[in-house]
Ligand code: ADP
């Protein structure tokens with residue numbers, strides 16, 4: 001049927017126009033009197049509607065009668081992996097004066113399990129699947145000193161996309177500090193508040209691949225056009241555009257178009273704009289138009305809060321001292337912190353063992369390479385207490401019993417040796433004692449270790465247990 005339509009069309013337009021606008025079309029489905037045709041892009045679809053709708057109508061009516069329907073399926077090729085984020089399915093517009101109906105975009109992939117999860121059937125307008133991860137929202141993005149500015153700027157942007165001076169909003173910071181999470185959260189929030197807005201999240205890497213592909217396929221204009229209809233564009237890891245002149249150029253045009261039209265642009269980068277290399281000056285200067293907000297290393301409290309929220313979410317309980325141990329030892333990368341939690345849980349459930357400090361230590365070692373593990377004073381008290389089979393309360397208590405005093409003194413000695421804490425601070429953390437007491441403890445331990453064989457064994461054992 002489509003073949004017949006085509007030959008009719010061919011007879012009525014120039015060969016050049018036919019070649020350009022009709023050869024690329026694929027008929028994909030015929031149900032009753034509705035023919036679905038697949039076109040390469042939205043731009044393509046608009047062009048057909050603009051210029052050839054009458055011709056199409058006549059051709060189709062000839063084949064299928066007066067009630068013929070035409071359904072457009074827009075496909076923007078994406079050959080990178082299974083995800084096909086730019087598949088759109090939209091019906092013929094009103095102007096076509098043909099009734100339209102929805103069809104599913106046929107999955108191209110050979111294996112059915114790869115069935116495209118990214119298609120949203122259009123209702124009237126173009127729907128672009130935003131590629132947002134709903135779990136990366138503001139609620140799950142815990143606030144702390146390290147992210148307060150970026151987080152609240154993100155909130156402001158989400159409340160009024162394109163309507164603040166934070167355009168573009170550039171979120172920058174080291175690896176694993178939450179850039180991607182925050183970028184998604186802004187998008188998710190905007191989608192929530194303004195469902196009609198077209199939001200698109202894309203990594204700079206994928207953007208680059210798509211661009212290259214579009215050049216290969218000779219549809220660079222379609223590529224640009226596609227991005228220009230977006231209301232909120234989120235590009236992750238923009239530093240990856242460095243050294244890619246062509247992609248930078250096309251991004252520059254898209255950026256300008258969006259910005260001029262009051263559309264919101266959100267960017268992330270692992271470097272501050274001043275440190276970005278091999279990015280064109282004109283692009284860099286635009287990055288600085290809005291707000292650059294940094295995600296810094298989370299402080300101890302925030303790390304604790306993040307660990308606890310992940311545990312809570314997974315319904316897992318973990319002893320407080322282990323939570324602190326993790327927070328004390330994985331400081332500069334939240335992703336690693338999460339990774340350590342996950343493998344700790346996995347190990348303990350796999351081996352049907354409790355989560356112990358021993359296990360935590362060995363796992364942390366897999367995450368924090370070549371850095372000296374820092375032990376907390378709480379941790380030291382716990383290890384010393386365990387060694388002498390007494391709980392930490394006993395260790396800290398006021399009792400003068402000899403073996404308890406000894407254990408307490410050992411805890412103080414190791415606190416001095418293994419942490420940067422002052423004598424006063426050690427004293428206050430080990431049962432509210434003053435710095436003179438701690439100093440005395442350290443001297444006593446040194447003396448006893450030199451003179452008492454049994455005591456020296458204690459010191460050596462504990463040294464091993466606390467080894468970093
Ligand atoms: P980046 O993109 O900067 O490398 P991600 O956004 O991928 O980092 O974050 C790494 C992990 O840390 C993610 O799982 C994210 O959910 C988590 N994370 C980062 N910041 C926070 C935060 N403030 N609250 C909760 N989780 C966070």
Ligand code: MG
Pocket residue numbers: 179180181236
């Ligand atoms: Mg990221």
